[in-house]
Every structure is written in structure tokens, then in C-alpha cells.
Amino acid sequence: MKTILRSVFVLTFVLLIASCNSGEKKDVNTNDVTTENNSNTKDKGQAFIADDGSAPNVLQIAIGSPDHTTLVAAVQAADLENALVNAGPLMVFAPTNDAFAALPEGTVETLLKPENKNTLADILKYHVTPGNYSKEFLMKAFNGKELGQANNQYVLVEVKGDDLYVGGAKVIASVKAGNGIVHVIDKVMLPPTKE
Numbered sequence: 001m002k003t004i005l006r007s008v009f010v011l012t013f014v015l016l017i018a019s020c021n022s023g024e025k026k027d028v029n030t031n032d033v034t035t036e037n038n039s040n041t042k043d044k045g046q047a048f049i050a051d052d053g054s055a056p057n058v059l060q061i062a063i064g065s066p067d068h069t070t071l072v073a074a075v076q077a078a079d080l081e082n083a084l085v086n087a088g089p090l091m092v093f094a095p096t097n098d099a100f101a102a103l104p105e106g107t108v109e110t111l112l113k114p115e116n117k118n119t120l121a122d123i124l125k126y127h128v129t130p131g132n133y134s135k136e137f138l139m140k141a142f143n144g145k146e147l148g149q150a151n152n153q154y155v156l157v158e159v160k161g162d163d164l165y166v167g168g169a170k171v172i173a174s175v176k177a178g179n180g181i182v183h184v185i186d187k188v189m190l191p192p193t194k195e
Helices: 002-020 035-039 058-063 066-077 081-085 097-101 107-111 114-125 135-141
Strands: 090-095 128-130 146-148 154-160 163-166 169-177 180-185
Touching (some): 058 169, 066 090, 066 097, 066 107, 135 163, 135 169
Parallel strands (some): 090 180
Antiparallel strands (some): 090 128, 163 169
């Protein structure tokens, strides 16, 4: 259970950072630019710094969870690792591997293709919102309200009996992270089509 929660936290953090860094400027010294440097920029940034002393961030939680390998692969394919390790606070709603498996056949494979990177990033950002609210707090303070997500869209928070649903997905576990909280959910939330 702790592993799932850690994975959820990591995902939230990555998504938040990605939304915050979308306009990030990069300093480039044109005298030092080489083809090799350009091909290795993916593995640079805060997400790739070893840190065994701090509380795990949302990305580290997701990476450590065997139930979130598909989510981690999606975050990596969308180059959102650095977004999930920022200071936050971030709430990540982390779908399990079973949630991804429930999508129509071929959906995940299609989204992981390089040409679909922007669509994948939009879906992942739809699972992240600023904040650090427990399941109990969300149930009390946000029932019937919407949360603003990192992709500039909204998800409805609903309480049904003793259960919390966000964007139609049931929160099945929560894990605190160093930069927020990961809420494990039982389905992938797909953002409404933008007009």
C-alpha cells in the first residue's frame, strides 16, 4: 500500500512541475552546442539528481511502486519527470497499471509513441493539481466542486457513500510525498475534448 501511495505522489509532483516549467527558458551557448548534447537533454534536470536523504517526492513514489509502471513509462515518454519533482505542493491522481489496462486495446501503446507526446502530456497533466489535500479534506471541503488541473481543465470531486471520486475515478489509497500527495485512482481520467 505504501508503494502505491509513493507512486501516486511521484506522479503528481512530475505533472505539477511539467505544468510549471512549460515556459522554461534554456540558456544555450552556441559555441558549445553539439549533436551529442542535444540528444542527451532528456536526462537532465532536477528529476535526475540522486537524493537519498529527503522524503520521497511524487515521482520517486511512482517509480518505487510496482502498481504504477505504466504511469512511470507514460511520464517518461512525455518528458514530465522534472515537473513532478518541483517543490509543489502537488496532488497527483495516479492511475494503477490495471486502470491503464482497462483502456481500449492499443490506447496506451499509441499514446507512448513520440508523435503523440503532446496528447500524452495533456492527459498526464489532467491528473495533477496544485495542493496537498488529504482524501478526508477533499471529501469535506470539495464535494460537488471542481479542482483546476495542470492542463488548465477541471475535474469534479464527488463523495459517494464512504468513497471519494475525482473526475469519475475512485481514490483507493493516498501516500504523502515530500512535495505533496499521491492519490491512487482506479481509472485513467481522460480530459474533455478542447474546443
